[in-house]
Amino acid sequence: MDALLMFVVILQIAHLSAENMFVQATSKVHIVYMGATKGDDPVATKKSHHELLSNYLGSKEAARSSILYSYKHGFSGFAARLTSSQAEEITNFPGVLQVIPNRIHKIYTTRSWDFLGLHQNKMSNLLTRSSQGEGIIIGVIDTGIWPESKSFSDEHMGSVPNLWRGICQPGEQFNSSNCNKKIIGARWFLKGLAEEMNISHHRATDTFDFLSPRDGNGHGTHTASTAAGSFVEAADVGSGLAAGLARGGAPLAQLAIYKACWGKLGTCTDADIMKAIDMAIHDRVDILSLSLGGNIPLSSYVDDATTIGFFHATAQGIIVVCAAGNDGPLSHTIVNTAPWLITVAASTIDRTFIVEIKLGNNQTLLGQSLETRKAHRGFSDLIYWESDDTSFGSLNATLVAGKIVLWFSKSNNHELLTASAEVRKAGGTGLIYIDSLNDLLNPCNSIPCATVDYQVGSEIIVYMRRARYPKAKLSIARTVIGKQAAPRVATFSSRGPSSITPQVLKPDIAAPGVDILAAFPAVDVKSKDEYRFMSGTSMACPHVAGVAALIKSVHPDWSPAAIRSALVTSASVFGNDGSYIKEGGLTTRPASPFDIGGGFVQPNAAADPGLIYDVSMDDYIQFLCSLGYSTRSISRLTKSEIQCKRDHSKGLNLNLPSITIPNLHQTTRVTRTVTNVGNIESVYMALVQAPAAGIAMEVEPQILRFNSSARVLSFNVTFTLMQHVWGEFEFGSLTWVGDLNHSVRIPIAVRVG
Ligand SMILES: *[C@@H]1O[C@H](CO)[C@@H](O)[C@H](O)[C@H]1NC(C)=O
Ligand SMILES: *[C@@H]1O[C@H](CO)[C@@H](O)[C@H](O)[C@H]1NC(C)=O
Ligand SMILES: *[C@@H]1O[C@H](CO)[C@@H](O)[C@H](O)[C@H]1NC(C)=O
Numbered sequence: 001m002d003a004l005l006m007f008v009v010i011l012q013i014a015h016l017s018a019e020n021m022f023v024q025a026t027s028k029v030h031i032v033y034m035g036a037t038k039g040d041d042p043v044a045t046k047k048s049h050h051e052l053l054s055n056y057l058g059s060k061e062a063a064r065s066s067i068l069y070s071y072k073h074g075f076s077g078f079a080a081r082l083t084s085s086q087a088e089e090i091t092n093f094p095g096v097l098q099v100i101p102n103r104i105h106k107i108y109t110t111r112s113w114d115f116l117g118l119h120q121n122k123m124s125n126l127l128t129r130s131s132q133g134e135g136i137i138i139g140v141i142d143t144g145i146w147p148e149s150k151s152f153s154d155e156h157m158g159s160v161p162n163l164w165r166g167i168c169q170p171g172e173q174f175n176s177s178n179c180n181k182k183i184i185g186a187r188w189f190l191k192g193l194a195e196e197m198n199i200s201h202h203r204a205t206d207t208f209d210f211l212s213p214r215d216g217n218g219h220g221t222h223t224a225s226t227a228a229g230s231f232v233e234a235a236d237v238g239s240g241l242a243a244g245l246a247r248g249g250a251p252l253a254q255l256a257i258y259k260a261c262w263g264k265l266g267t268c269t270d271a272d273i274m275k276a277i278d279m280a281i282h283d284r285v286d287i288l289s290l291s292l293g294g295n296i297p298l299s300s301y302v303d304d305a306t307t308i309g310f311f312h313a314t315a316q317g318i319i320v321v322c323a324a325g326n327d328g329p330l331s332h333t334i335v336n337t338a339p340w341l342i343t344v345a346a347s348t349i350d351r352t353f354i355v356e357i358k359l360g361n362n363q364t365l366l367g368q369s370l371e372t373r374k375a376h377r378g379f380s381d382l383i384y385w386e387s388d389d390t391s392f393g394s395l396n397a398t399l400v401a402g403k404i405v406l407w408f409s410k411s412n413n414h415e416l417l418t419a420s421a422e423v424r425k426a427g428g429t430g431l432i433y434i435d436s437l438n439d440l441l442n443p444c445n446s447i448p449c450a451t452v453d454y455q456v457g458s459e460i461i462v463y464m465r466r467a468r469y470p471k472a473k474l475s476i477a478r479t480v481i482g483k484q485a486a487p488r489v490a491t492f493s494s495r496g497p498s499s500i501t502p503q504v505l506k507p508d509i510a511a512p513g514v515d516i517l518a519a520f521p522a523v524d525v526k527s528k529d530e531y532r533f534m535s536g537t538s539m540a541c542p543h544v545a546g547v548a549a550l551i552k553s554v555h556p557d558w559s560p561a562a563i564r565s566a567l568v569t570s571a572s573v574f575g576n577d578g579s580y581i582k583e584g585g586l587t588t589r590p591a592s593p594f595d596i597g598g599g600f601v602q603p604n605a606a607a608d609p610g611l612i613y614d615v616s617m618d619d620y621i622q623f624l625c626s627l628g629y630s631t632r633s634i635s636r637l638t639k640s641e642i643q644c645k646r647d648h649s650k651g652l653n654l655n656l657p658s659i660t661i662p663n664l665h666q667t668t669r670v671t672r673t674v675t676n677v678g679n680i681e682s683v684y685m686a687l688v689q690a691p692a693a694g695i696a697m698e699v700e701p702q703i704l705r706f707n708s709s710a711r712v713l714s715f716n717v718t719f720t721l722m723q724h725v726w727g728e729f730e731f732g733s734l735t736w737v738g739d740l741n742h743s744v745r746i747p748i749a750v751r752v753g
């Protein structure tokens, strides 16, 4: 449904721009990017933007009415209404690096639902002082915030940091009293989207929800509370399901809210996101969490406005954490792939809501559901129903009344929610829904119900064929923790390799993103707290932002790349059953680095990684050089002069905590450098898992000895093709095993090309 509506919106936009081609010379929003800020004077920077445009347009007034935003804190540039020929001309102005059309982004939730009863929480506050993240500010660029939620109570919070420069920007149903020691800042950015939608600011209420930081969508409240919600123990979440799980990753971290995504769909544009990044840099957040992204295909890094914005945020020491996207399970679907980002995939957790399905032959099978009240006392007849796009809505009441429907949908557009509504309307007494994804729970309109995967679905069909009078009964759902193999990669989670830079392994890491319970807007400001389940890489991203806050509070001087390295090298590739984390869906194939990067996030281990793979901003610049970007297009990314070194490595030597070689010919050597952050005197030994039998992998040296004068050491990894391995990526790992259980593992992907 979401996807469909999104499509309609995009169509409308496409329609508008098509119209614009005929109504000649219509202006559209463009982002004029001018590189790193020259001095540190934002007023002068803004003035230079206006001067540039007034000179070009011929008057100050014309410039003023054309400019939507000046970007002047973290980087220099502006968003303005320009015709395409104006945009082209301005590209050639001195100081202008790129002129990029404003593009649409979306939030990354797959589905969400009302789960009646969840607002009747009985809360008890189990905030413990030992929880960390104190003093760290997480900026969330999303759909805003519902400040009344108990998750944003500031009861145990420290004071607002002295260096904080943010504000609590008022607006509709939001004023300065809505900020506190938890939500220390809130701003909203709408001009870019308003322009894109061709709707004026003032008429926008219906489409754009609250004209303020207040969240009319729910996504922003959910993600913010996942990253840094206060420790609200949901001791009894209405129905008793998922008890005790509503809490943020870093409950003592502070939140800065930047609302740049709007309406029921959570649509955002570059111009607004760029301004949010610019202000987050100005305000001095430590971490940015972005559960959003553009659509594939991706643009190159220098043509992508937000990717450039993220670069500048990283240059200011801000850790930028992004969602990987929800377009899995096909490969090359990943977004937010720049090497300066932490890109997060979604996985399941070890919690399920189990329903017992008892068949007439006394066989018991298991499904899942959220229905905690309605169960069958005795058996009912079982009938089979197959739906496709045309048959929807035609369930035959004569046939269904009093029966349980085993529903198989041949269309991707049908959901449990709509199927259960139809069964209920036709007088059915229950629903067993066969779902290929089986990642996704939904409420089912208060009839006993269960979702089952294809395997269980087939078993029921076999039983129905054999039984004369097939019957079944369903139990209520109960929470089961630790009984199913977890984590498992969520089917929807977007997969690598990156379609533009396959040599940069993405995603970096996986975190919980299926059936995550977190805060949600209530019906109105006076209503009780609401908590809801949501799924998506959107939910995985703030988990990692929270963990990054924990690490940052322990190691305030670590760079964003060091913190990413700590997360990646300590992640686990094993599930709770001791075997490799599995791919999602029906396969039992082990997850590859293109599904989960380094693995599933391990917060405790990440705080003490032993060694880190650090990356400087200059390394990123050299990486862009090695990709062949023109010096002009990257020349002003930093304040200092850029000198591209002659480098034929094609970016393979960027010091990432991973190695990906998209085309191995005969021999390829890559270099990495590790910094010891554990005991000063330590010895590490290389443990090699070659990607394939036909590919020799050699590490030189094999032992790293650190001491007070040798804190940073380099090593080479050489891959040699021994026999031809055909065309697919093969996966391995390199682990430096040191003292005190330090085991520093990086994933490796090699394709023979
Ligand atoms: C903010 O809004 C609330 C509720 O409408 C009101 O009671 C309060 O006085 C306002 N505070 C400020 C500082 O305007
Ligand atoms: C199922 O179990 C019940 C009670 O244990 C028993 O009475 C019944 O005969 C069994 N039915 C079948 C088909 O085995
Ligand atoms: C529903 O099923 C009954 C019994 O098989 C049949 O007589 C009737 O025509 C069906 N109704 C429709 C609308 O298909």
Ligand SMILES: *[C@@H]1O[C@H](CO)[C@@H](O)[C@H](O)[C@H]1NC(C)=O
Pocket (backbone or CB within 6 Å): 705, 706, 707, 708, 709, 710
């Ligand atoms: C550190 O190790 C290097 C190489 O093993 C050695 O040359 C150097 O003397 C050592 N320095 C100290 C202070 O132990």
Ligand SMILES: *[C@@H]1O[C@H](CO)[C@@H](O)[C@H](O)[C@H]1NC(C)=O
Pocket (backbone or CB within 6 Å): 669, 671, 700, 701, 714, 715, 716
């Ligand atoms: C890695 O290989 C390069 C040659 O490509 C060599 O100059 C360098 O010394 C090697 N480094 C190590 C640590 O062996």
Ligand SMILES: *[C@@H]1O[C@H](CO)[C@@H](O)[C@H](O)[C@H]1NC(C)=O
Pocket (backbone or CB within 6 Å): 740, 741
């Ligand atoms: C190393 O790990 C083992 C098993 O997890 C644990 O029992 C032991 O205490 C750890 N040792 C250190 C020094 O942390």
Ligand SMILES: CC(=O)N[C@H]1CO[C@H](CO)[C@@H](O)[C@@H]1O
Pocket (backbone or CB within 6 Å): 026, 198, 199, 200
């Ligand atoms: C409200 C608003 O901005 N409407 C504008 C939409 O676009 C058309 C043509 O591009 C203008 O004429 C409207 O004023």
